[in-house]
Amino acid sequence: MLFGSYDMTADFDVGRGMSLHPTNDPSVGAAGVIGRRILIVEDDAAAAFALGEIFRHLKCESRATGSVAQAISALEQSTFDHAVVDLMLPDGEGSRVVAYIRARRLPINIVVATASSDPGIISRAQQAGADALLQKPLNLRKLLQALGLD
Amino acid sequence: MHHDLLWVVITVFLDLAVAAGYIVIAAHWMRNERFLPPSPAKRAMGAMKNIFILCGLCGYVFIPVKLFWPAWRLYDFFLLLLAIQTWKYAWGAKDLKVVYNELGRTSKLAAELEASRAEVQRRSDFLNAVSHDLRTPLNGLTLRTSLAEMQMNMADKAGLEQSLSEIRASAQGVAEMLDQLLDYSRIDRDSGPATRETFNLADAVTEVIRDVEPQAQQKQIVLKNEVPAEVMVMTDRVKLKRILNNLVGNAVKFTHSGSIRVAMDWRARDAEVHVIDTGVGIPSDKLSTIFEEFVQLGNDSRDRKKGFGMGLPIARQLTTKLGGEIQVHSTVGQGSRFTVILPDIIAEDLSSAVAMAKKT
Numbered sequence: 001m002l003f004g005s006y007d008m009t010a011d012f013d014v015g016r017g018m019s020l021h022p023t024n025d026p027s028v029g030a031a032g033v034i035g036r037r038i039l040i041v042e043d044d045a046a047a048a049f050a051l052g053e054i055f056r057h058l059k060c061e062s063r064a065t066g067s068v069a070q071a072i073s074a075l076e077q078s079t080f081d082h083a084v085v086d087l088m089l090p091d092g093e094g095s096r097v098v099a100y101i102r103a104r105r106l107p108i109n110i111v112v113a114t115a116s117s118d119p120g121i122i123s124r125a126q127q128a129g130a131d132a133l134l135q136k137p138l139n140l141r142k143l144l145q146a147l148g149l150d
Numbered sequence: 151m152h153h154d155l156l157w158v159v160i161t162v163f164l165d166l167a168v169a170a171g172y173i174v175i176a177a178h179w180m181r182n183e184r185f186l187p188p189s190p191a192k193r194a195m196g197a198m199k200n201i202f203i204l205c206g207l208c209g210y211v212f213i214p215v216k217l218f219w220p221a222w223r224l225y226d227f228f229l230l231l232l233a234i235q236t237w238k239y240a241w242g243a244k245d246l247k248v249v250y251n252e253l254g255r256t257s258k259l260a261a262e263l264e265a266s267r268a269e270v271q272r273r274s275d276f277l278n279a280v281s282h283d284l285r286t287p288l289n290g291l292t293l294r295t296s297l298a299e300m301q302m303n304m305a306d307k308a309g310l311e312q313s314l315s316e317i318r319a320s321a322q323g324v325a326e327m328l329d330q331l332l333d334y335s336r337i338d339r340d341s342g343p344a345t346r347e348t349f350n351l352a353d354a355v356t357e358v359i360r361d362v363e364p365q366a367q368q369k370q371i372v373l374k375n376e377v378p379a380e381v382m383v384m385t386d387r388v389k390l391k392r393i394l395n396n397l398v399g400n401a402v403k404f405t406h407s408g409s410i411r412v413a414m415d416w417r418a419r420d421a422e423v424h425v426i427d428t429g430v431g432i433p434s435d436k437l438s439t440i441f442e443e444f445v446q447l448g449n450d451s452r453d454r455k456k457g458f459g460m461g462l463p464i465a466r467q468l469t470t471k472l473g474g475e476i477q478v479h480s481t482v483g484q485g486s487r488f489t490v491i492l493p494d495i496i497a498e499d500l501s502s503a504v505a506m507a508k509k510t
Contacts, residue, residue: 046290046320050297053309057300088282115285117278136289140296 033149034059039083039108041071041097043090047138051084054140058149066090071097080108082147085130087114087121095121095128102129111146113138157226164229165210171236172206175199178243182250189257195249280331287324291317333392334460337467344386344472348497351423352377354387355412358394365402372409373398381414382497383421389468390492393476396461397425397488405429408485419496424489431482441466441476465490 038055040062042048048064055062063078065071068091074080075097083101087094094112101108112125115136125133132146144150179199186192298313352375359373366373383390394412401410408428415422432440441462462476469476469490480486 044286044290046287046316047293050290050293053297054293054300057297057304113289115282115289117281136285137292138289140293 036060036082036149037078037080038062038147039071039074039080039085040064041066041068041083041085041089041094042113043067043086043088047086058144060149068092068094068096072100075100075104075106079106082109082149083111084143084147085110085112085125087112087125088116093121093124095124095130098125098128098130109148111143113143161226161229164226164233167233168229168236169206169210171233171240172202174240175236175243176203176206178240178246182247186250186254187257187261189253191253191257195253284324284327287320287327291320291324294320330460330464334464337464337471344389346384347387348382348384349387350379351381351383351414351421352379354391355394355423358391358398359412361395362399362402365399366410369402369406371402371405371407374409374411376411376413377423378414381416381421383492383495384497385472385492385495389472390490393465393468393472393490394423394425396465397490400461400465401425401427401429401486401488405485416496420491420493421495422489422491424487426485426487428485431484431486432478432480433482434480437478437480440478 038060040048040051040055042051042064043066045066048066052062052064063074063080065074067089071083071085083097085094085097094114098110098112101110110130111132111134112130113134113136114122114125116122122133134142134146141150176199179195179202183192183195183199294313294317298310298317301310301313355375355377359375363373398410398412405427406429410425410427410429413424413426415424465488466476469492472492473494474490474492477489477491478486479489
């Protein structure tokens, strides 16, 4: 499915097509994607690790942070092109990270991913200025589409 | 002054009549408002009552003033009207009972409505929390699966193996969460009334320990069954095992080294089963809430991988069904002791044998 990111027509759920397009096949490589810097804000270690590895395979740089404070200090230290932000973090709502990015007018494409169905939390993220909002469990193809990495 | 005596008598009589009317009204009022829960309506009615009492008091206080006031004869005329009106009202004050009954009913209905709203909100919060807690591990699973597909295509065998074992573990975790959720929802519906059968407690504890042995071994925690082998108890075996399973499982989750012991005390036919761990312990301000169903779900600081945190609420509900209670003593950093107190469960015919065995 990850080939969704290389082959625009491949569907996430269609496993058969994948072996036809190995990731290192230069003919389907998305050159513009390589080297993008992605900030991951996710307190679930398993999901953060998997996302980091996926981005590594896509030749993107990623940095995983597990809280609002860590995310903000990462944003202060380095620059990013994209951010994947979870909403329910141990030290507050992910909307604060979104608001921080927007307040500083950083050119970052923000995708909010949440497992919550609380309309309050979701609307706060939208108001803070998230570019896209995805419901967990994340569909990788949709995530990459939202990030503009497909 | 002599010929005024009649008027004085009339005035005092009317004054007393008015004041007595006020007293009747106030008495009705007080009798009816007693059982009314506090509400704005009650306060308003109470204020009116106070006005009446004040008027009544004024009627008495001003008697000497009226006696020397030049227009007191005219005043007597108004006083007569006031007395008639007051008594009319006092006669009708029985209606206050209706007013207060209605008020009482209204505030009861309002309270019920509020309670049912709170219940609906609680259920919706519960569903939201459950869905969040299931989506989180499913998200990890989905992403890890995507990663595994990538690794497969890149022939990264080591990475793939690691991903697969992660996937298996977290799928197992999700399955456990679902089990716990079903377990919880089943308590009320079909666990039914407690049955009574006689069985060996030590054997039951051994079975419970066997269930959690794998997790304990992974963490190198020693599980000890210290229940005397002779003890026969008469209670609901399935429910008691579920209680102990939840307590021991919980202890394993929160113990990182040391041991978990299941022991028991008894007095006559009452048993106390202890689950004693050397785990992280529970801060004293949390002790009162650990048995509440929805507290753990809403608790963002807990480790969601450890499940819904409903093991203790389930254990408590089941213990209540068996007619007992659970107590907990805990010291942060040293461990916790959960005690299931079950009255009247030691099988009678063996209680003396057990006592003998205990002495030796």
